[in-house]
Amino acid sequence: MKYIVLGTGIVGQTIAAKLFSLDYEVWMGTRDVEKTRSRTEKNQMSGDSFASWYAGNSGIHLANYADLPSDCDGFINATSGGASLDALNSVGNQKLKGKIILDIANPLDFSKGMPPSLSVCNTDSLAEQIQRSFPEAFVVKSLNTMNCFLMMNPSLVPGDHTVFISGNESSAKNTIKSLLESIGWSSENIIDLGDITTARATEMLLPIWLRLWGSLGTAEFNFHIQKK
Amino acid sequence: MKYIVLGTGIVGQTIAAKLFSLDYEVWMGTRDVEKTRSRTEKNQMSGDSFASWYAGNSGIHLANYADLPSDCDGFINATSGGASLDALNSVGNQKLKGKIILDIANPLDFSKGMPPSLSVCNTDSLAEQIQRSFPEAFVVKSLNTMNCFLMMNPSLVPGDHTVFISGNESSAKNTIKSLLESIGWSSENIIDLGDITTARATEMLLPIWLRLWGSLGTAEFNFHIQKK
Numbered sequence A, B: 001m002k003y004i005v006l007g008t009g010i011v012g013q014t015i016a017a018k019l020f021s022l023d024y025e026v027w028m029g030t031r032d033v034e035k036t037r038s039r040t041e042k043n044q045m046s047g048d049s050f051a052s053w054y055a056g057n058s059g060i061h062l063a064n065y066a067d068l069p070s071d072c073d074g075f076i077n078a079t080s081g082g083a084s085l086d087a088l089n090s091v092g093n094q095k096l097k098g099k100i101i102l103d104i105a106n107p108l109d110f111s112k113g114m115p116p117s118l119s120v121c122n123t124d125s126l127a128e129q130i131q132r133s134f135p136e137a138f139v140v141k142s143l144n145t146m147n148c149f150l151m152m153n154p155s156l157v158p159g160d161h162t163v164f165i166s167g168n169e170s171s172a173k174n175t176i177k178s179l180l181e182s183i184g185w186s187s188e189n190i191i192d193l194g195d196i197t198t199a200r201a202t203e204m205l206l207p208i209w210l211r212l213w214g215s216l217g218t219a220e221f222n223f224h225i226q227k228k
Helices: A010-021 A033-037 A050-055 A081-091 A126-133 A148-152 A170-183 A196-203 A206-216 B010-021 B033-037 B050-055 B081-091 B126-133 B148-152 B170-183 B196-203 B206-216
Strands: A002-006 A025-030 A061-064 A074-077 A100-103 A138-142 A163-167 A190-194 A221-227 B002-006 B025-030 B061-064 B074-077 B100-103 B138-142 B163-167 B190-194 B221-227
Touching: A002 A010, A002 A081, A010 A025, A010 A050, A010 A148, A025 A033, A033 A050, A033 A061, A074 A081, A074 A170, A081 A126, A100 A126, A100 A170, A126 A138, A126 A196, A138 A170, A138 A196, A163 A170, A163 A196, A170 A190, A190 A196, A190 B206, A196 B206, A206 B190, A206 B196, A206 B221, A221 B206, B002 B010, B002 B081, B010 B025, B010 B050, B010 B148, B025 B033, B033 B050, B033 B061, B074 B081, B074 B170, B081 B126, B100 B126, B100 B170, B126 B138, B126 B196, B138 B170, B138 B196, B163 B170, B163 B196, B170 B190, B190 B196
Parallel strands: A002 A025, A002 A074, A025 A061, A074 A100, A100 A138, A163 A190, B002 B025, B002 B074, B025 B061, B074 B100, B100 B138, B163 B190
Antiparallel strands: A138 A163, A221 B221, B138 B163
């Protein structure tokens, strides 16, 4: 399997490292490879810089968006929500058409103070914006309702808890379900909500996620859908 | 304890009947008592009409909004979200000032097709609109993230699952926590998110609630916050 992770922040790093540990071929896309490789400021969450992280993960390929390969099992959008469309445009429609885009980003708007609100919601979503911009790609929204460490290691929170999935194409969703299962998500905890418009619903979980983070004092929690 | 339930639909009926069964004094407020008492059309969810339901619950008082008493432990807004401010205005600021308003409504907007979107969200909420309209009342948002049968009978869904609470006044939230516990919610499953602006977050759960209802084929589920 070969995945291309867009974004080199802590989310992109966590995903890339996990997939690489599963023996996947992993590429990371960024705006400027030289600039990215020279980043020595430490991330608050990991306590590590990109430069030092990358030195320890040199089997992962790093390329400018425009120089990424086109043959892959899927692209993973791990850029920040506000930068996602620009990043995907830099990759280009030619490479994205016919490909899965696993979109894990959220359209957080930090311009109106903390906690952030959403720049799009209710009657539209970032995932739908991406699908409309790249109509020949297969956008699948998932994993956007938890922090990146839990995304890639569901056992960080004990017991059953839920990961949602949205997308128009069943085959693309099945590929992502398999990816989730290889990461450690049990199939019973994966809930397929339906088409890509259901991504509105999961992106709109961010406000309560942020409030729970404040209220519980930890980011190590997840939503579980408790059924009869 | 004496609670005044605003709204006589299935939600109001379910809440009023539960509180009455707990030996609370219960009033229900409506726009037009005579019209409400003569309602013989059956509710899809309960299979019962208001007239027939009320005949079996005659210990519950029914009054026009303007004729409700002012002495009570709290008002419960069980009107539909689009009608809530009108209903509360009909009760009047004089009766509401200094009182708790437990707001369980959601600002659903059915004008843009199904599933409904929200008429207010992201940077405002129905609960905040109510608090701004009645600044001397103590608005507490809770119970709006599940269907009315589960609100009043948490054991309908087995195991632990969560009810959220938002409000500016700790004492008002404590009163509502006691009410929730008397209904059967364990204190560990009540999460206080913070001030009334956190109601944005719980009202924004409605889109995923509606999608899960469609996806799971049942309304008998709830969110549980699974922690480390």
